[in-house]
Amino acid sequence: MLPWHLLQRMVALDLLRVFVLGLVAITSVLVLVGVVQEATQQGLALEQTWRLVPLLVPGLLPYTVPATCLFAVSVVYGRMAHDNEITAIKAAGIPATRIVGPAVVLGAICAAVLLWLVGDTIPRLHHRLRSIILEDVEEWLYARLRRDRRINEPKLGYAIWVKEVQGRRLISPTFVRRDAQGRDEIIAVAREAELYVDWQEEVLRVYMIQGEIVRDYQGPREVRLAFDEEVIPVPLPAAGLRRNKRPREMTDSEIANKLASLHHEIAVVHQQLQDALAQGEDPATSPSLRQKQEHLQYLRSSVSELQTELAQRPALASSCIFFVLIGTAVGIWFHRRDYLSSFVTCFLPIVLTYYPLMMFGINMGKKGQLDPHYGMWMGNALLGMVGLALLGYIRRR
Incomplete structure (x- = not known):
């Protein structure tokens, strides 16, 4: 052996x-x-x-x-x-x-x-x-349009349909911008268009050539305007994500520093709430007090999420x-x-x-x-x- x-x-x-x-x-x-x-x-x-x-x-x-x-x-x-x-x-x-x-x-x-x-x-x-x-994201938009000839998702604030895509040119595009409730706010039809992402302003700019734009579609103040050139800006839903790190994207040291900052902020907000209650403020009638309570709840939820990740x-x-x-x-x-x-x-x-x-x-x-x-x-x-x-x-x- x-x-x-x-x-x-x-x-x-x-x-x-x-x-x-x-x-x-x-x-x-x-x-x-x-x-x-x-x-x-x-x-x-x-x-x-x-x-x-x-x-x-x-x-x-x-x-x-x-x-x-x-x-x-x-x-x-x-x-x-x-x-x-x-x-x-x-x-x-x-x-x-x-x-x-x-x-x-x-x-x-x-x-x-x-x-x-x-x-x-x-x-x-x-x-x-x-x-x-x-x-x-700009390349992703073009890739989706080349493949599906459309982008129409409820979570986005816009929708695009095209006849075809030639390089960066969108042929016969139809563009719809939606409001916060998901209703069609602006509808634009053009001969061609191009997409540009402006990260400085955090918007998607749709540059359209020779078409018609409709505002307040099927509303009491519907307006139709013809144009030779038009630029329609649309806020990017993921723009704020470029600045804020999620817990899974933070190193252990970054989480520890963030937790220390949150604990300090919780102590400050909690003391402010105690002072306000001691002065006789009622959460039912004080919007600022309710806002502080909601903020305190948000801070505690953030602490729990970071501690769980850690x-x-x-x-x-x-x-x-x-x-x-x-x-x-x-x-x-x-x-x-x-x-x-x-x-x-x-x-x-x-x-x-x-x-x-x-x-x-x-x-x-x-x-x-x-x-x-x-x-x-x-x-x-x-x-x-x-x-x-x-x-x-x-x-x-």
Whole structure:
């Protein structure tokens, strides 16, 4: 029998080989089938999509790496158990749990790398990705018009129909600008037009040539005007997003600074409310007091959202260790050489328990109804207890 330290190295090499192959395969499938297909359906050109892929791949790792860890350990340890290698190791006087060491090391390394990525690199890439998409909104509009000959979505404040697109020229366009209630405010028909995004003013400008514009369409003050040239500005619904970072786009240090600022602002607003109530102001009759109460509620909601994001990151990264415990135990226990059945046997219960618990913790944490520092770890705690119990059972056999 080989010395146990050499045996561990052999197991580690097997794990590493399967892990690398599995990670490349799973990530490639998600990128090609999910991201690229969705981007193409949304009208993005293929070259635009491939330019975004390097920014998208790191964001997938917090989900693909734990699943790949589970896949690697279930394959390697399931094969070893099926080939009676585990039995031979026990017969040589080596505890079966000793060969679990390489799997735990793999899970710990993956968890450490993910913890660094989710705390700094991935948030920066998320923000960069959104910035690129917003900067390319002009190209996206042209791509949609080339493909569908129209853009008509309720969430937008405008709609465009064209006969065809020649380069940047829109042939026989019909443009509709809607008001805040979604009613048609302006309808313009022209011989041709071009689109320009003005980021300084944060508007989409529709430059139209030789046409007719109708204001207050089908209203009591309907007006029709012919024009040779006309520029219609439309506010961009996503313009404000270029300045404000979402929690998932903020690094750990940025979240910590933002939380400190919010806590200070909450203390100030809370004191103002206390002073106003002490002076006898009634929220039912004081608009300013109601506004402060709503602002305080908004600040607390923002704090809960940031705290949930901050607590979610280490819990998600650490899931690699707990996935490894489950995969190792189930792989040895079921001793199947069929890697797919071993993986599915482990993964299905995790899908039905771990991820629902994670989503429950996220939703309750954002609502402020559950401390996210506990809620985010419910799934990991469950997997850890089950995995340790199974390993203990295997050790006693």
